[in-house]
Amino acid sequence: xxxxxxxxxxxxxxxxxxxxxxxxxxxxxxxxxxxxxxxxxxxxxxxxxxxxxxxxxxxxxxxxxxxxxxxxxxxxxxxxxxxxxxxxxxxxxxxxxxxxxxxxxxxxxxxxxxxxxxxxxxxxxxxxxxxxxxxxxxxxxxxxxxxxxxxxxxxxxxxxxxxxxxxxxxxxxxxxxxxxxxxxxxxxxxxxxxxxxxxxxxxxxxxxxxxxxxxxxxxxxxxxxxxxxxxxxxxxxxxxxxxxxxxxxxxxxxxxxxxxxxxxxxxxxxxxxxxxxxxxxxxxxxxxxxxxxxxxxxxxxxxxxxxxxxxxxxxxxxxxxxxxxxxxxxxxxxxxxxxxxxxxxxxxxxxxxxxxxxxxxxxxxxxx
Numbered sequence: 001x002x003x004x005x006x007x008x009x010x011x012x013x014x015x016x017x018x019x020x021x022x023x024x025x026x027x028x029x030x031x032x033x034x035x036x037x038x039x040x041x042x043x044x045x046x047x048x049x050x051x052x053x054x055x056x057x058x059x060x061x062x063x064x065x066x067x068x069x070x071x072x073x074x075x076x077x078x079x080x081x082x083x084x085x086x087x088x089x090x091x092x093x094x095x096x097x098x099x100x101x102x103x104x105x106x107x108x109x110x111x112x113x114x115x116x117x118x119x120x121x122x123x124x125x126x127x128x129x130x131x132x133x134x135x136x137x138x139x140x141x142x143x144x145x146x147x148x149x150x151x152x153x154x155x156x157x158x159x160x161x162x163x164x165x166x167x168x169x170x171x172x173x174x175x176x177x178x179x180x181x182x183x184x185x186x187x188x189x190x191x192x193x194x195x196x197x198x199x200x201x202x203x204x205x206x207x208x209x210x211x212x213x214x215x216x217x218x219x220x221x222x223x224x225x226x227x228x229x230x231x232x233x234x235x236x237x238x239x240x241x242x243x244x245x246x247x248x249x250x251x252x253x254x255x256x257x258x259x260x261x262x263x264x265x266x267x268x269x270x271x272x273x274x275x276x277x278x279x280x281x282x283x284x285x286x287x288x289x290x291x292x293x294x295x296x297x298x299x300x301x302x303x304x305x306x307x308x309x310x311x312x313x314x315x316x317x318x319x320x321x322x323x324x325x326x327x328x329x330x331x332x333x334x335x336x337x338x339x340x341x342x343x344x345x346x347x348x349x350x351x352x353x354x355x356x357x358x359x360x361x362x363x364x365x366x367x368x
Contacts (some may be wrong), residue, residue, distance in 0.1 A: 003364055004036040006081035008096030010070060010088035012041030012053075016234075016258070017209055018285045019112045022176040023087055027052075029357045038078050040092055042070035054078065056092055074099045083108060083364055089115070089143040097146055106367035109147040111161050112282055114303075115140060140165050148367045151360075153283035154304035172363050176285050177356025180348050183265050183292040191266035195231070195256055202272040202334050203229045207259065208286050210236030214278040215300075215320070217242060222275075222326035223251035230275075233259045233267055268293035273333045276305060279320040284308040288351045291315075296340035298329035313343045 007027070012020050027037040031052075042058030049055050054075040058068040072095035079099070085108045086096035093109075100107035115136040144150050144161065147169040152158040153176045161167050192199055204223070210216060216232065220242060223230045229252045232242070239255065246253035259267055268274065274290035279302035281287075287297045287305065291314050299305040301317035309315045316332050318325035333340060349355070 002034050003082045003368075004038075004080070005030065005083045005085055005364070006038050006040065006078035006096070006099065008040045008084065008086045008088075008092050008099075010042060010068075010090055010092050012039060012044075012047075014044060014047040018176065018283070019087055021285065022110075022112075025177065025179055025353050026357060026360065029353055030360075033357070038081065040075055040078060040095065042068040042092060044068055056095075071095070072098060074102075079103065081105065083367065085110070087112060089140060093143070097143070101146075106148045106364075107146060108149045108151065108363065108367060109144055110151045110153075111140075111144065111157060111165075112153070114157075114160060114280060114282065137165060141167060145169055149363050151363065153285075154307055156304045156307050157282040172359075174359045174363060175351065175356050176283055177353030178285070178288045178292045178348075178351045180292050180352045182261075183268065183289045184348070185269050185294045185345070186265045188266050188270040191263060191270055195254065197231065197254070197270065198229050198252065199270075201227055201229050201252070203231060203270060204273045204275050204330060205231040205233065205267070205271045206275050206286075207233030207264070207267060210234055210239040210242060212238045213280050214238070216277065217245055218277045218321065218323060218326060219275045220245050220249055220251075220253060221323045222330065223253065224249045226251055226327060226330070228252075228330070229254065231256055231267075231271075233257070233264075264289065265293055268295050271295045272337060273298055273315075273330055275326070275330065276300065276309075277318075277320065277326065278305070279303050281305050281308070287315075291344040292348050292351065294341040294345050296333045296337060296344060298326065298333050313340070314347065315340060 030037045038052045040054045043055035056070040056073050058070040070092040074095050084096045084100040084105050086093040087110045144167040150169050150171045151174045158171050158173050161171050231254045233256045268290045274295050274297045276287050276299040279300045281303045283304045287308050290297055297309050297315035299309040300320040302320045311317055316329040318329040
């Protein structure tokens with residue numbers, strides 16, 4: 001793992017999401033094993049770049065809170081990188097494509113997000129949303145079609161890239177991976193006291209971006225009438241509407257806001273079940289983090305969660321939008337909690353970031 005990689009991304013710290021976490025974790029493990037991985041990303045207040053991180057001037061993205069638009073500029077510091085890896089297809093990702101073409105470098109891309117499926121949340125009109133979805137698909141086909149290798153975090157996403165997007169380039173499944181040194185069962189007393197959680201009732205929770213596409217409102221609807229505590233970690237544009245919905249719910253619903261990274265293992269361990277209703281995940285990294293802490297997951301039987309959640313082993317599925325189905329899945333996971341917990345813990349090494357980075361290295365080696 002001694003090669004020099006330049007990673008280009010439109011989302012990075014201080015924004016916390018699956019893409020930023022994956023890039024940062026891969027970078028840490030890549031460099032720990034003797035390689036170099038620089039990151040080119042949109043500049044944002046609240047984060048001081050470390051060595052090998054190169055911020056690009058950016059502006060807030062007007063349609064989606066928390067994202068910023070950079071420019072396809074190529075920092076001089078990465079001109080001699082041996083491999084270019086674009087984690088996003090727009091703006092700064094295009095800068096990665098320009099660098100690869102201009103200097104004849106291998107161009108690797110990661111398909112983290114199905115852009116077209118977010119159209120309904122970005123535009124108010126159905127016909128316009130259909131147009132945006134078609135245009136997004138055509139753009140993805142063009143951008144990822146320039147790749148020497150496309151990485152997807154799951155088999156379901158690989159099928160989407162090959163069959164729906166129609167990318168004519170080699171596609172490899174490389175899971176994002178979980179830092180199992182960080183995510184494992186821990187003592188939760190201090191966390192429970194800090195957030196005043198009721199441990200006498202089952203605790204169901206979710207952490208991550210509160211985006212409308214995540215369909216978190218369905219979990220609140222399912223909690224209504226159940227004797228549970230429902231907790232949300234994180235933040236996002238849907239939070240206000242979720243809080244308004246929760247005010248009319250007879251379950252105890254808590255919004256904890258952003259949690260410190262050091263608190264995450266305690267958060268997952270404190271949960272009896274992790275609830276993940278999003279139908280648009282390309283892997284669902286937070287589900288694997290929860291599993292690594294011994295917490296079963298109930299998730300939508302859609303997108304990558306159809307594979308990420310292994311029914312009867314690491315949790316259970318429900319049909320997206322089926323509120324009663326969510327309740328049933330939660331009750332079943334609670335009833336089988338101890339057995340599911342043991343299976344989750346037994347699978348930890350299979351989902352580790354070390355294993356993911358080994359697969360990443362193999363892809364890089366083959367595109368030299």
